[in-house]
Every structure is written in C-alpha cells, then in structure tokens.
Amino acid sequence: MAEGFFISNLRLQKSKQAMSRLKSLLLILAALPYIAHAQSTENPQPQPETKGQLHGNFQVLFQQYSPDSSIGAQVPEPKAAMNAFGNFTYTHGGLSAGVRFESYQNSILGFPSRFKGSGIGSRYVRYAKDNFDITIGNFYEQFGNGMTLRSYWEPNLGIDNALDGVRVIFRPVNGITLKAVYGQQRFDFDSKIINGNGIVRGADGEVTINDLIKSLAEKPLRVSLGGSFVSKYQSGSTVERDSTVFTLPNNVAAYGGRLGVIYKNLQFTGEYVMKCNDPNADNNYIYKNGTGIFMNLAYSMKGFGITGSAKYIDNMAFRSDRNALLFDVPINFLPAITRQHTYNLAATLYPYATVLNGESGVSGEIFYTFKKDSPLGGKYGTYISLNVAAVNSLDTTHMGGRDELIDGYKTNSFFFGETKFVRDVNFEIRKKINKSWNINLVHYYFEFNTLVTPVTQDFKGLVYANIDVVDVQWKFKPKHAIRMELQSLLTQQDKGNWATGLVEYSFSPHWSLAVLDQYNYGNDNADKRVHYLYGNLGYSTGSTRIMVGYGKRRAGIFCIGGVCRAVPASNGIEINLTSSF
Amino acid sequence: MKKILLLGLIATLFLSMNTRQTASIPSIVLKDLDGNSIDTGKLTNDGKPIMICFWATWCSPCKKELNTYAEYYEEWKEETGVKIYAVTIDDQRTVNSVKPYVNSVSWDYDILLDVNKSFSQAMGVNMPPHTFILDGKGEVIWQHVGYNAGDEEEVHEQLLKLKQ
Numbered sequence: 001m002a003e004g005f006f007i008s009n010l011r012l013q014k015s016k017q018a019m020s021r022l023k024s025l026l027l028i029l030a031a032l033p034y035i036a037h038a039q040s041t042e043n044p045q046p047q048p049e050t051k052g053q054l055h056g057n058f059q060v061l062f063q064q065y066s067p068d069s070s071i072g073a074q075v076p077e078p079k080a081a082m083n084a085f086g087n088f089t090y091t092h093g094g095l096s097a098g099v100r101f102e103s104y105q106n107s108i109l110g111f112p113s114r115f116k117g118s119g120i121g122s123r124y125v126r127y128a129k130d131n132f133d134i135t136i137g138n139f140y141e142q143f144g145n146g147m148t149l150r151s152y153w154e155p156n157l158g159i160d161n162a163l164d165g166v167r168v169i170f171r172p173v174n175g176i177t178l179k180a181v182y183g184q185q186r187f188d189f190d191s192k193i194i195n196g197n198g199i200v201r202g203a204d205g206e207v208t209i210n211d212l213i214k215s216l217a218e219k220p221l222r223v224s225l226g227g228s229f230v231s232k233y234q235s236g237s238t239v240e241r242d243s244t245v246f247t248l249p250n251n252v253a254a255y256g257g258r259l260g261v262i263y264k265n266l267q268f269t270g271e272y273v274m275k276c277n278d279p280n281a282d283n284n285y286i287y288k289n290g291t292g293i294f295m296n297l298a299y300s301m302k303g304f305g306i307t308g309s310a311k312y313i314d315n316m317a318f319r320s321d322r323n324a325l326l327f328d329v330p331i332n333f334l335p336a337i338t339r340q341h342t343y344n345l346a347a348t349l350y351p352y353a354t355v356l357n358g359e360s361g362v363s364g365e366i367f368y369t370f371k372k373d374s375p376l377g378g379k380y381g382t383y384i385s386l387n388v389a390a391v392n393s394l395d396t397t398h399m400g401g402r403d404e405l406i407d408g409y410k411t412n413s414f415f416f417g418e419t420k421f422v423r424d425v426n427f428e429i430r431k432k433i434n435k436s437w438n439i440n441l442v443h444y445y446f447e448f449n450t451l452v453t454p455v456t457q458d459f460k461g462l463v464y465a466n467i468d469v470v471d472v473q474w475k476f477k478p479k480h481a482i483r484m485e486l487q488s489l490l491t492q493q494d495k496g497n498w499a500t501g502l503v504e505y506s507f508s509p510h511w512s513l514a515v516l517d518q519y520n521y522g523n524d525n526a527d528k529r530v531h532y533l534y535g536n537l538g539y540s541t542g543s544t545r546i547m548v549g550y551g552k553r554r555a556g557i558f559c560i561g562g563v564c565r566a567v568p569a570s571n572g573i574e575i576n577l578t579s580s581f
Numbered sequence: 582m583k584k585i586l587l588l589g590l591i592a593t594l595f596l597s598m599n600t601r602q603t604a605s606i607p608s609i610v611l612k613d614l615d616g617n618s619i620d621t622g623k624l625t626n627d628g629k630p631i632m633i634c635f636w637a638t639w640c641s642p643c644k645k646e647l648n649t650y651a652e653y654y655e656e657w658k659e660e661t662g663v664k665i666y667a668v669t670i671d672d673q674r675t676v677n678s679v680k681p682y683v684n685s686v687s688w689d690y691d692i693l694l695d696v697n698k699s700f701s702q703a704m705g706v707n708m709p710p711h712t713f714i715l716d717g718k719g720e721v722i723w724q725h726v727g728y729n730a731g732d733e734e735e736v737h738e739q740l741l742k743l744k745q
Contacts, residue, residue: 055607057705089703091607128608142697145673152672152697156708177610177618208616222616262616267680296677305681335674340639365678367685383686473730481730508731538727543705545726578726580705 052092057543057580059155060084063108068571070530071552074109081108085121085155094129098122102189110558110567111158112327117191122153122162133169138162138193141181143204143228144258146333147273147292147316151185157558157565159327162186164195175212179204185320185329196329198320202230224260228273229253232320232331239285241405246285252278254290254318254332270295273332275318281325282317282356286408290315292334293414305367311337312414314394317356327565337361338389338424340559343442343469344518345489345500348556350448350455350463351564352391352422360416361391380432389424393417393452420462423447440471450494455557455566459494466490479508490522497522512538518554536574544579605719606633607703611668611693614680619693621700628717629662630743632736634690635701635709636667638675638682643710646728651688653733661740665690670701670709714739 061083065075082105089098102121107113124137140162143149153160165183172178180203188194206226210216231253239246256273275290291314298307318332334354338361341347365387370377395417396409426444433439444467451460467489475481487500499521504514518532534551555569608622624631634650636643647667650657657663667690669679676696683692695701704713707726714723714736723739725732 053605055703055705057707059707087702087705089607096607140697140699140702146697150697153702208618210616211618224616260616265684267677269677294673298677298681300681300684302684302687305678305683305685307678307681309677333673335672337674339678340675342639342641365681367682369685369687385685475730477731478734479729479731483730506729506731508729509725509735512727512729540725540727540729543711543724543726578707580707580724 052090054088054090055581056086056088058084058086058578060575060577061108062573062575063570064572064574065109065570066572068552068569070527071532071554071569071571073552073569073571076106076109078106081106083108083111083115083155083158087122095125095127097125104189107158109570110565112188115158115189117189119189119191121160121189121193122186128169131171133167135167136165138164138186139167139181139183141167141179142333143179143202143230144206144226144256145269145271145294146335147271147294148228148230148254148256148318148332149181149200149202149204150331150333152333157327159565160186160189161330163200164193165200173212175208175210177206185331187321187324187329196321196324198232198234198322198329200230200232200320200331202228204228220264222260222262226258226260227256228258229255230318230331232318234320234322237322239279241285244402244405246279246287246406248279248285248322249277252276252318256292265299265301267298268296273316275316278315278318278322280317280319280322282319283315283408286315286406288315288407288409290318291411292316300367303369303371306365308364309337309362311359311361312394313354313356313360314358314411315408337363337391338422339363339365339387339426341426341444343467343471343485343487344502344516345487345498346426346442346444346446346467346469347559349489349498350446350465351557351559352389352424352448353453353559353564355391355393355421355452358394358396359391359421360394360414361389361421363387363389378431379434383428383430385428387424387426389422390416391421393419393421419449419452420447421449421452436475438473438475440469442469442471443467444469456494461493463491463493465493481506481508495520495523495528510539510541512540514538516551520554543581545577547574547576549574549576606715607700609695609700609703611695611700613694614683614692621693624666625719626662626664626717629664630717630740631715631719632663632665633704633713633715634665634667635695635704635706635711636669637671637709638669638678639671640709642728645730646710646712646732647688647690648686649730649733650736651686651690653737654689657737657740661744663740666693667691668693668695668700670695670698670706672696712736714743716743 064080067075084103086101100122103118104115107115122138124135124139126135140151151161151163163181163183167181170178182201184195184199186193187196208224210222233251236250237248254275258271261268271294273292277287279285279287293312296309313334320329320331336352336354338352367385370382372381376382395412395415398409424446428442430440446465448463450456470486473483483504485502489498500518502516506512515535521529523529532552532554536547536549538547550573552571557564558567606621608620610618610620613619671679710728712725713721716722
C-alpha cells in the first residue's frame with residue numbers, strides 16, 4: 001500500500017515536472033513574437049509588416065490488442081497502446097522556433113518499448129537571414145550521401161537520432177555552403193529527451209563550381225565538390241578479449257569527399273569515406289579502419305532512363321555510443337542498394353537492409369515508356385521497368401592470432417566475397433487500358449540470405465522466392481473506383497507459399513474502404529496456414545486523415561526509406577489519425 | 582498570476598500569427614534535378630497558382646497521383662496557369678533513380694529533392710502523398726492527404742475557384 005502510494009506520488013511529481021517544463025516552453029513560444037518584434041525593430045532597413053506564422057502537425061496511433069494464439073499475437077498488459085506527437089513551429093521573418101510534444105502510453109508494439117510517458121521530444125530556435133543560418137536545440141542534418149553524418153526523424157519507425165546542440169550554416173558566396181554541427185544525439189524518451197553519452201562534432205563544405213564562377217553558370221557541364229569531417233567523443237573505456245585488455249579510443253573521426261557531375265542527360269555522383277579505428281559492439285571491438293564507397297551513374301531522356309550503382313561498405317557502423325546497436329544513436333546512414341518495394345509481400349517478408357559491418361553490391365535499373373499510338377504503347381503509352389541488384393560479403397581473409405584480435409580481418413579487394421547476401425530482380429509493366437481501367441503487373445525474384453539479414457526465425461539460409469503481383473483499378477464513375485490486388489509468393493524455404501488478395505473501394509476525395517487477406521497456405525505446419533484478414537476504413541478531409549482498421553496483422557518487417565523495423569503479429573483495432581495546420 | 586501571464590502571452594501569440602491556411606512557404610534550400618539550389622521560400626509563379634506535391638519513388642499512390650495529374654497538366658496550365666512542384670522525399674537509397682524515372686514517364690513538373698525531409702517536415706507532411714494548392718500570393722488555400730482515383734476532379738475544381 002505504502003509502496004503503491006510512493007509510486008503514485010512519484011508519478012505525480014514526474015507529471016508536475018513535465019507540466020512545469022511544458023509551461024516553460026509555452027512561455028518561451030508565446031514570448032517569441034515579442035523577441036522577433038524586438039529583432040525587427042533593431043534592423044535599420046525598413047521591413048514590410050509581416051505576421052508570425054504557426055505551423056504544425058499531429059499523429060495519434062492507437063492499437064488495441066486481442067489474444068490470438070493462431071498467429072502468435074502478443075498482448076501487452078494494458079491490452080492497448082498509443083503513440084502520439086504534435087509538432088508546433090512558429091516563424092516570424094528569419095526567426096523560427098519549434099517544439100514537439102510526444103506521448104507513449106505505452107508505446108505500440110514494434111516501437112522501442114523504452115519510449116514512455118509524455119513530454120517534450122524536440123525543441124529548437126533557429127535564425128536564418130541572408131547567408132547565415134543558426135539553430136540551437138534539436139536539429140536534423142545530412143552531409144553528402146549521409147555516410148559520415150545523417151540525423152533524421154522517422155516517426156513511423158520510432159527513429160529519431162536528432163542532434164541536440166548547435167548547427168551553423170554559412171554561404172559566404174553563391175556556390176559555397178559551409179556547415180558545422182556540435183551536439184549530442186537523442187537516444188531515448190522517458191517523459192523527456194534522453195541523449196546518448198557521446199558528443200558529435202562535424203563540418204561539411206560543398207562548392208558548386210557553376211554557381212561560384214559566373215561565366216560557367218549556363219554551361220551544360222555542372223560540377224559540385226564536397227567534403228565532410230565528423231568526430232565523436234566518448235569518455236574512455238577498456239575491453240578485455242582473450243585475456244588482453246584493450247584501451248578504447250575516446251575520439252573517433254570519419255571523413256570523406258564527394259563529386260557530383262551533370263552533363264546534359266548524364267549524371268554521376270560518387271562519395272568515398274573513411275573512418276579511423278573505432279572498436280564498437282557492431283564490429284566486435286576491432287580497430288580496423290572503415291571504408292565506404294558509393295557511386296551512381298545515370299542517363300535519361302524523354303521516355304527512357306537507366307541508372308547503375310555500386311556500393312562498398314567495410315566496417316562503417318558509426319555511432320556516438322560504442323556499445324550501442326541496432327537503431328540506437330547512429331551518426332551515419334548506409335542505405336541499401338536494393339530497390340525499396342511497395343507491394344506488401346515483397347516489401348515486408350524479405351526486405352534487405354545494409355550489413356553495416358561489410359558488403360559489396362551493385363544494382364541497375366531501366367525505365368522505358370512505349371510511346372502513345374505505337375504498337376506496344378496503345379492509346380496511352382505503356383511503362384516498363386527492370387531492376388537488378390546483387391550484394392555479397394566482402395572479399396576478406398582472417399588474420400589469425402593477435403592481429404585478428406586487433407584488426408579482425410584483411411580486405412583483399414573491392415569485389416564480391418564468397419557469401420551471397422541478396423539477389424533481387426524485378427520487372428514491372430504499367431498500362432492504362434482506357435479511361436476506366438489501369439493494370440500493373442510485377443514479377444520479383446529474390447535470393448535472400450536470412451543468416452545475414454535475420455528477418456525470420458523459421459529458416460536460416462538462402463530463401464529462393466518468386467513473387468507475382470496483379471494490380472487492377474476500375475474507375476467506374478469520375479470519383480468512384482475499385483482496386484484489386486492479387487499477389488503470390490512461391491518458395492520452398494521459410495514459411496512456404498503465400499497468397500494475398502486486396503479489394504479497395506474509394507470515393508474521392510474523402511473515403512476509402514479496403515479488405516485484405518493474406519494466406520500462408522504453403523506453411524509446412526498445418527496449424528500456421530492462417531488467413532490474416534484485415535479491413536480498414538479511411539477518411540480524408542483537407543490535411544486530416546483518419547484510418548480505422550480491424551483484424552489480424554502478421555509479423556513482418558516494416559520499412560520506410562530503407563530503414564526497417566520488425567513488427568510483431570497482432571490482432572485488434574487500429575486507429576491512425578494524422579493532421580497538419 | 583503566472584497562469585494569467587501565460588494565458589495572456591498565448592492569446593497574443595495566436596492573435597499575432599497566421600496558420601498554414603494563409604501561411605507562406607517555409608524557407609529551405611533544396612536541389613533540383615540539375616543540381617541547382619532552390620530556396621522553397623522563394624517559389625513563385627508570376628501571381629498564378631502553385632501546386633506542391635510530396636511524393637517518393639517507393640510510394641505507389643504518389644506515382645498514381647502524379648501520373649494522373651500529368652495527363653491533365655497541359656490543360657490545367659492553359660486554364661489556370663498553375664505550376665506543379667513535385668517534391669520527392671526519396672533518401673539516398675533511391676534518390677538517384679528520381680531523374681531517370683521522371684524522364685521515363687515524361688513528367689513536366691519542377692522536381693525538388695528533399696532527401697532529409699527538412700521541407701516536408703516544415704510543411705507538416707506526415708506521409709506522402711500530400712498535396713498543397715497555393716494561390717497567387719503564395720498562401721495555401723487547399724491541401725489533401727493521400728490519393729484516391731478521382732481526386733484530380735477536386736484539384737481541378739479548386740484551381741478553377743482560384744481563377745474566379
């Protein structure tokens with residue numbers, strides 16, 4: 001009883017503290033017009049009378065959980081969960097300030113369970129005028145391709161590695177952009193922001209030659225050069241391996257250079273990055289330097305596009321906490337080279353994510369539209385695309401003995417190593433038949449190594465899968481349409497064959513109603529040949545959208561923009577409300 | 582007393598501000614497909630309407646929306662003078678496919694690359710597709726989340742209202 005009272009008293013105190021923090025922030029936000037007004041009166045140049053602006057957006061995601069042993073659905077103790085956030089940004093001239101209120105009661109399954117409580121999840125003040133831009137507080141930034149630094153927010157995956165500190169952007173002349181950042185990374189949320197242990201410092205410079213030299217401004221050849229340097233600091237530590245105590249470095253640096261060239265219809269981008277010795281939990285505390293290379297060459301013209309990429313990643317996991325793993329405090333971003341798929345079975349059963357410790361990959365993609373009124377184009381034209389990607393392990397040799405303890409392995413070349421990580425070949429045809437009918441056909445072929453990318457617990461090894469999709473839309477009235485999807489996945493590994501059917505009715509611009517059934521009919525275990533039946537109703541008006549769903553959701557991998565998170569099986573009601581103003 | 586002060590300050594804040602319905606566009610520097618830096622705060626169309634459509638190469642409804650608008654774009658331009666900015670939120674994984682894809686489907690839009698979502702977040706976009714229509718003064722007069730077949734009818738109606 002006394003313990004219960006103590007806990008509730010403690011909660012009350014925490015709640016009061018959160019309210020106090022919220023009030024302080026509201027006071028700061030409310031005082032901004034006065035600060036901004038004071039700033040504008042200090043400016044000797046006459047300014048047009050402007051009003052401050054308040055922008056923002058909200059999301060509330062609610063899920064109710066029912067027990068369902070047939071799909072292994074988890075039911076947390078509260079039987080329901082809710083994630084919510086609201087962003088408010090106030091802008092007056094060059095001054096802006098923002099705050100994000102977050103609430104996890106408790107967090108939805110699949111999000112980090114340590115996110116809890118309600119409070120301020122982000123706050124900043126920014127001043128941008130002419131060629132100068134400074135932000136204090138939380139901010140998001142990317143240097144080049146992000147291989148040395150990328151802080152970003154993906155609320156639908158629970159990812160937020162915002163930097164908390166200072167960012168300065170300076171453009172001394174047209175064509176030159178200089179950036180500097182200094183701060184800690186957001187790690188957790190417990191009624192307030194909890195930052196990681198390390199400190200991140202970085203600088204980036206980019207020169208666009210054609211903007212810098214006026215005589216080159218109109219030339220068809222456009223060239224940009226960039227370079228970045230990022231350093232992290234974390235207080236010292238030691239690690240014992242094989243009876244040897246290793247001292248871990250306090251400061252670790254990553255740096256790189258990049259080149260962008262555009263000549264008429266041809267474009268090239270390339271970046272090369274290095275990382276100094278960075279023993280960490282990802283690489284099993286070895287001291288080997290890291291390397292990252294990303295190159296892309298593309299050519300396109302009206303009706304046709306082709307692109308090819310090559311990527312090489314060797315020991316490039318870079319976090320502000322050497323002991324962190326998975327989604328926690330990443331400083332850089334290493335995108336996968338495979339295409340991000342949109343159809344459900346291809347997107348969620350075997351999605352590929354970069355192997356941070358090392359991989360070598362290539363990909364290519366061709367897009368073509370057969371012209372209107374041609375034999376294959378018909379009245380409206382026909383679009384086709386072919387995409388191919390292959391990723392393997394690195395070509396390495398283990399060193400053995402004490403050298404292996406320190407550097408782990410030796411890299412022999414940039415080429416493929418022996419272990420196949422993924423093969424992804426997909427082909428798409430999209431055709432508008434007439435004003436009422438559209439059809440989309442897609443075929444995928446995957447070879448997917450679940451030992452390397454553990455998306456399933458049921459099978460370890462190479463999964464060979466063929467997926468076919470037929471997506472047909474019938475617009476039977478100007479604002480009424482029915483869309484049907486049939487998907488088939490055939491494989492002899494993992495959970496066996498799947499089929500998916502979807503029927504969606506939409507009444508533009510407000511309503512949509514969909515019913516989805518996924519059936520794992522090829523599962524070796526007869527008890528797991530389950531129908532995952534799910535329905536949802538959506539309503540949109542202006543910037544507000546609400547979706548209410550009910551049914552079974554299978555366990556799978558949910559990805560956005562190349563980052564994926566495992567989502568457990570569930571059965572119940574789901575409500576998703578988003579709005580902005 | 583503190584509560585009264587807080588309420589007073591908040592009331593003043595709301596009286597002194599505009600919300601998105603009449604707000605201009607936040608200023609973020611983005612690249613276009615030719616590598617030029619474009620300040621979103623300076624997007625103009627000589628006093629004619631502007632549409633801003635957020636999309637991504639991995640977003641199926643986004644591509645359906647923009648492929649549909651592409652069929653009507655010439656007609657809309659003639660009628661209302663509208664200009665469409667298609668802002669992609671593709672990150673480094675897929676952004677290099679944007680130009681080949683856009684050219685292959687012959688979109689005539691002005692494409693902007695929002696690789697770290699700075700602009701989409703400043704515009705309050707939760708998920709694509711999210712479409713805004715701005716009047717000649719750069720004020721948002723209509724917006725819509727998601728795409729259903731037939732939404733182009735509503736867009737056309739909104740553009741015609743601006744013409745009146």
